[in-house]
Amino acid sequence: MDPADRLALSALAARYAQAVDRRDTAAVAALCTSEVVVVLPPELNRTDAPAELRGRETVARSVVGAVSHLVATRHVIGQQVVETDTTGRAHGETYCTAHHIYTxxxxxxxxxxxxRYQDTFEFSGGTWLFSRRELVVDFAEDVPVTRSGR
Known part of the structure; x- marks a missing residue:
């Protein structure tokens, strides 16, 4: 894969995290194909089975809606491993530590x-977009934190 494409995919993951943390539904939608699929594991959808969200508007509203009740979030993107599937399509794994601050x-x-996000990317209209994101939860912890006085 071309280094410029690797950099673009890394920036895509970072922009997604930023959009979620800023509660920017339009920005989340702009990073996805029209038929994007996001798969949430049982740990995150409070059921016994994975749940699928389909379509950029549904995904954007659902993802931002899921964190809107929180005081703050911070999604910290880590390493990303990506392989080209075909011209204009790639698969990868993106690590993330998601902080969800609540009162x-x-x-x-x-x-x-x-x-970890199991990602599928498509190159469309001169840019890389998410066409599928499947979340895998490795572990979670709940700890007290001190918020700044801002």
């Missing part, structure tokens, strides 16, 4: 989730 009593807690 409990007089303080705040961080529900941290170590996850």
């Amino acid at each position: 409990r009593g007089e303080g705040h807690r961080d529900n941290r989730i170590a996850l």
Whole structure:
């Protein structure tokens, strides 16, 4: 894979994290193909089976809606391994630590989730987009945190 494509895919994952953290539904949608599929594991959808979200608007509304009740989020993107499938299509795995800050009593807690995105990318209209993201939860922890006074 061309280094410029690798850089573009890394930036795509970072922009997705930024859009979610900023609760920017339009930005999330712009990073996805029209027929994107996002697969949420049982740990994140509170059921016994994975759940699929389909279509860029549905995905964007659902993803941003899922974090909108939180005080703050921070999705920290780690390593990414990508392989070309065909011209204009690639597959990869992107690591992420997702911080979900919520209020409990007089303080705040961080529900941290170590996850991996199993990604499929498509090159469309001169840019790389997500066509599929399947989340895999490796582990989670819930810890007290101190928020800044801003």
